[in-house]
Amino acid sequence: MTDLLGWRSRLPRGGPQLAALALALAANAVVSPDFFHLLLRDGRLFGSPVDILNRGAPTVLLGVGMALVIATRGIDLSVGSVMAIAGAVAAAGVAHGLPWGVSIALALGAGVACGLWNGLLVAIMGIQPIVATLVLMVAGRGVAQLITSGRILTFDEPHLLWIGGGAIAGLPVAVVVALAAAALVLLMVRRTALALFIEAVGVNPQASRLAGVPSRAVLVYVYLVSGLLAATAGVLAAADIRAADANNAGLWLELDAILAVVLGGGSLYGGRFSLGLTVVGALTLQTLKTCILRAGFPPEFNLIAMAGVVAVVLVIQSPAVGALGGRLVPRLREVRL
Amino acid sequence: MPPAELLSVRGCTKLYPGVRALDGADFQVRAGEIHALLGENGAGKSTLIAILTGVTAADGGEVRIEGRPARPRGPAQARELGISALYQEGALVPNLSVAENLYLGREPTRFGLVRRRRMEGDARLLLAAYGLQIDVTSPLGRYSTAVRQLVAIARAADLSAKLLILDEPTSSLDADETAMLFEVMRQLKARGLGIVFVTHFLDQVYAVCDRLTVLRNGRTVAERAVGEVSRAELVGLMLGEASAGAGYPARRRGAAVGPAVATFRGFGRRRRVAPFDLQFRAGEVVAAAGLLGSGRTETALLMFGAETADSGEVEVAGRPVKLRGPRDAIRAGFGFCPEDRKRDGVVGALSVRENIALALQARGGWARPLSRRRQADLAERYIKALDIRTPDAEKPIEQLSGGNQQKTLLARWLATDPRLLILDEPTRGIDVGGHAEILKLVDELCTQGLSIYMISSELAEIAATADRVLVMRDRRPAGLIEGAAVSPEAIMAAIAAPPGEAAG
């Protein structure tokens, strides 16, 4: 019915998203001809594409978690703060002489605890997601500063430094970790029935409950995963700058994560999600930012460009416009927020 | 001289894709009368009201108000024409105070400032005229539905309404509250308003209405003075004559009735449905009959754990079980196809395959996924077995017709290999062909040893399929008709029996 022109059958799934990434990459190549120039030094690849992957790693992690949350018609505003908390825990851990493994485990555990808190507020207390996660968004940074005693906590633990600057198979550790985590989550939801449950709850919570889907558990689960991934991103970010900066770690990254989901074609109104395309969306975002910098625009221009991109996506996704024939974006439904 | 027609609707037609919601309906309301608008779901009442209030436009026919043609576009214009409609919850804003609700958009002001004192004084006076003394500064949401409705009525009447449409205002009121509402309705009638009263309670029609109009399948089947119609006649008009159902082939009953599958004793929930007893044996169809709002759907919701019962017990295959939620019911081997498929049944954007696999997968848990292959096989099997017409199993279910959606939901439960299937209005909104197919399926499933609980407003359909019929009236069981005694006439008599009189 919404497919008068047969767009959906003609375009492969994810076509527009991959095209957007290709376009962003091409724009980069135009702006700086040596963009695709890669260099192998000391067993690590160097070059702009690698930088994009490296810088985009936290957004990829947050985006994957956010995609699951948004698929259930929720939102997780606290991911930036959770990053700060996790970074602080990891740094404080090694500063107190704990082994690096234990420190990282504690940091990830903190992320799980944060996710559990959000999930319980949403699923059990029935608080709107935006309100529930706002609490941790506000308080989380305070908690992070509490852990670092308000200072920028630097560290020189070799394993953490390796996470920040080392390489696995030529790629920066952060890139490998982010892509591996994304793949792991993908396997976890698609190789089990979780993906089906998440989408069912997002599309029609009432019908899902009557079909026996454990909707509360599903909600707690997605916030939990989001918290865990945010904590992973927090450890990566801290390792990258060799310090835990409770004030600035992950600041505004929750917005990048939401944008990654939206750019990946996910609907803000819940339902179908694609983790792969969310990763593509996160990388597109990072490529765009790089392009703006390379083109000689001040970095501030990033914000305006991102606003422009979201505005376009919003107009296309809008149910009001959809009624007129926004056929590029499938799954237009009545807004039930 | 006959009383002036306040509202006159002639030959009103409205088409929705695939459905003729109104098919030349006529409807007249006089000033100073309470007029009952009756009919089962899908009869066209809601569409008619939507047209009168400007929510939707008619495709044909004419509407006249006091003799002048009227075509309201939107609720605001309808209100200017003097038509106000109140829905069940009384379409007001719960967080505003009672006074603010009464005067929203027309607050008395001086120099642009709302004169709160004056507004509250006016509100008190206005409500006092209806015998209502409440704190008008409290948020409306803190009051009962009855008060909210009276406030909504007071607002509408104060907005110089000529025609007031009350859509099922009594469905969540208790007896005292209903009496209070009737008193107000009589007052307004005395003031010369025309009142359209939509209800499913026949007693109320006789208690307060002057005339009545019955719609069925989009057509007006009767317009009479209330005194001229007996209860039995009225039920017959609403549900259709028994002979209309001659087309359904009768099921061979009692052929393969096995042991008891599930037994409900004293099952009920306060304010929803009075305790009822029901036993299901393998290979048996038990039906629930009754008018809309009689509590028939509530029995299904309790039995499936969608609402928890606060009295009674359940035994499944001889063992007591607790139904704290749908998951418990599914574990006990129950399946449920709800009345409102779109809201409670289908998961619209997901494919036919996923919709079929959902309940089985939910019972199996997230960790043991049905492989894509297994899901596809399952879908393929049921698409063939139930003849679900879809180009392939990957089509989003929302793009299927109502009948095929219903069959997909049936497939969802059959895939769980249930003992007891609860079907609430399984043939509603489904064309004639699909209708017969679903009844045939019900028959086949019974032969395979399933128990089926079927709720329906089509008496002929019930009479053709059911081994036993639970008749519901006013949210309580009003009789059980068994075996050879099951006939449309017997069911109708039980439904129409005046209150306090058990049917037999």
Added chain:
Amino acid sequence: MNGRNLPLAATLAVFVAAYAVCAARFPAFIGTRVPADLVTDNAFLGVIAVGMAFVVISGGIDLSVGAVMGFSSVLISLAVSRWGVPPMAAFLLAVGLGTGFGAAIGAAIHGLRAPAFIVTLTAMFLARGAGFLLTTEAVPIDHPFFRTVQDLAIRLPGGGRLGAVSLVMAAAFLAGGVLLHATRFGNSVFAIGGDRRSAELMGVPVGRTTVLVYAISGGCAALAGVVISIYTRAGNPLTGVGVELDAIAAVVIGGALLSGGVGTMLGALVGVLIQGLILTYIDFDGSLSSWWSKIATGALLFAFIGLQKLIVQLPRLSPRMAGA
């Protein structure tokens, strides 16, 4: 007690109790000096909270206010110190732009049927980016007018100085309070926040009200930019990062329901003062760090959200029937 005022009462009680604790530990809290500073230092947040109260009560959220405030402060500083625009004209220009920007946000939310948070998020990027495009660093304002205004103050007995900016805040709260609680427009805002569909059916102009609500919020944010430019005598594109969260928290702590339909202007004011009080206490203590303010704000936020959940479950009132 009529349910509606319970959150406001709780907010007031929290403020009074907190102030008493502060006064018990630090005698300086008694007198006019600290209260006057409390108001003056938080004037910018107060002005933003006025606009945010309208937005939250209408059932929306506005994440762009911090960025709009930053943009407005930069615009004013550049206009006055580089382009030679008279200060009052610069103020008018900034507030006018902010109001127009807000109106556009409201129109987008209503027209596109898009969630408010994502639209205002986009607006935040836009405003922040525009501020950075004007300048990337702080611009000091060296204009006699600003010095004069800064020196303007009401001297209270006991040494307190109520700065000019606190008067701006007071005026904003007064005007906002009247508009919200004593006009038809205010009732429409409450109605939309309570039940948008019913409000529409009852004839409330939903589109116009939505546009106005966000226009007020944008205007208030720009006015907060005026306040901060006077207060700091500078414009900085980084000003107001995170202020939107403080403003939302103030409104919620003040008893507003984030899902809309409930709240008071007085509550928002007290919410701002509670946040200011926490910071002042930390300041006085000296050993505590400012991060505690965030934790305390988060805890209060959670407490008030919980309180609201409880109030929703209060028992129904029953009517007294006359002659029935």
